[in-house]
Amino acid sequence: MTGGTRVTAVRVHDVRFPTAAAGDGSDSLNRGDYSASYVELATDGGPTGAGLTFTNGRGNELTCAAVRALAHHVVGRTVPEVAREPVAFWRSLTADPQLRWLGPEKGVIHMATGALVNAVWDLRAKLAGVPVWRLLAELPTDELVRTIDFHHISDALTPDEAAGILDRGRVGLADRLDQLTRDGFPAYTTSVGWLGYPDQQVRELTRAAYAQGWRALKLKVGGPIEDDLRRVELVRAEVGPEVLLMLDANQVWGVDEAIGNLAQLVGVDPYWIEEPTHADDVLGHARIAEAVGRQSGGRCRVATGEMAANRVIFKQLLQAGAIGVCQVDACRVGGVDEVLAILLMAAKFGVPVCPHAGGVGLCEYVQHLSIFDYLRVGCSLAGRMIEYVDHLHEHFVDPVRVAGGRYQLPVAPGYSVTMRPESVARFSFPDGPAWR
Numbered sequence: 001m002t003g004g005t006r007v008t009a010v011r012v013h014d015v016r017f018p019t020a021a022a023g024d025g026s027d028s029l030n031r032g033d034y035s036a037s038y039v040e041l042a043t044d045g046g047p048t049g050a051g052l053t054f055t056n057g058r059g060n061e062l063t064c065a066a067v068r069a070l071a072h073h074v075v076g077r078t079v080p081e082v083a084r085e086p087v088a089f090w091r092s093l094t095a096d097p098q099l100r101w102l103g104p105e106k107g108v109i110h111m112a113t114g115a116l117v118n119a120v121w122d123l124r125a126k127l128a129g130v131p132v133w134r135l136l137a138e139l140p141t142d143e144l145v146r147t148i149d150f151h152h153i154s155d156a157l158t159p160d161e162a163a164g165i166l167d168r169g170r171v172g173l174a175d176r177l178d179q180l181t182r183d184g185f186p187a188y189t190t191s192v193g194w195l196g197y198p199d200q201q202v203r204e205l206t207r208a209a210y211a212q213g214w215r216a217l218k219l220k221v222g223g224p225i226e227d228d229l230r231r232v233e234l235v236r237a238e239v240g241p242e243v244l245l246m247l248d249a250n251q252v253w254g255v256d257e258a259i260g261n262l263a264q265l266v267g268v269d270p271y272w273i274e275e276p277t278h279a280d281d282v283l284g285h286a287r288i289a290e291a292v293g294r295q296s297g298g299r300c301r302v303a304t305g306e307m308a309a310n311r312v313i314f315k316q317l318l319q320a321g322a323i324g325v326c327q328v329d330a331c332r333v334g335g336v337d338e339v340l341a342i343l344l345m346a347a348k349f350g351v352p353v354c355p356h357a358g359g360v361g362l363c364e365y366v367q368h369l370s371i372f373d374y375l376r377v378g379c380s381l382a383g384r385m386i387e388y389v390d391h392l393h394e395h396f397v398d399p400v401r402v403a404g405g406r407y408q409l410p411v412a413p414g415y416s417v418t419m420r421p422e423s424v425a426r427f428s429f430p431d432g433p434a435w436r
């Protein structure tokens, strides 16, 4: 490994795809052009590190600006320097004295941190010649523990507890890896039921997904409740009782409204209700989890995490018994380092991780996290699935490969979010040919 490779520049691209017109990605609150603040770390002779954070349309202007504001913490660094003192590096970004006021560790500034931190992990894995999941799975326990900032979470997870989980994860790792290599990682699809799709399109997409081998599907809800019920019943009727059906309200309901609507929706036997209310409402999620557990005889759980800002919010969600599924996002939190903390807390609290994906590049990212989680942290596939959305993969050099409803293991070195140069050029906003 050319360990001295130094980051010489950070290039930021405002890349947007015109998805809004077709209703792709539409839910109860979000409708826009799927976008990525795409980050490239230029190096002095080594590979280029790639990272991104996913946003929606004009939101991309802000995350791109935030990446530029943080970039000086990365320029001039070498990978071994970062690996020697990962928390110090991470805090240089998250505790920048002039920028921390914008978070702390949440929103635009933290998403920009995620893009940069992930780009460094991509570079590190490319230099090591392995995919990120393998780099992580093969790191010694003490090095993984040393990567985590335990500040503000050690009341829920101590470094010793984290080390215990990671040490236990070494047992049987080779067998689990053989199994994943052979069978792939279980997945579910969100592509059948965007809120902007008419019933006939939902029906046709559901049939096609079933025929392709999908046995777990997710539908958007959060419109008028009679519309939600009709759509969900339509899909349930198409796929029968055995298929897992997940519902996603994208935070549109109040707490009492969620409990009232779920009393009707549990009739279709959903496996989870995702983001039933505002992402910050930890105690509200706990109330909904208690109610929906009662309404469904314990069959339906609450899932959230795609907009959970950081490890501290996940700590509270877990401590409060507010989630039965942890949906960490690869770049909303501050990159791989913080995701490690969240995976380990979820394992300690016995909550399965089904990462949030879709968007642009999120499927590419999170496959690495789920694979690592299975190999070294959670060590079980029970209740574990990776979200899959069939959009925009063609823009990546090493796109996800999904067959028969399962992710195939990525093998190329890095974190899989390197974009094709021609896609970056074509969809760059506002000057790319797609936008002129």
Ligand SMILES: [Mg+2]
Residues within 6 Å of the ligand: 248, 250, 274, 275, 306
């Ligand atoms: Mg969602």
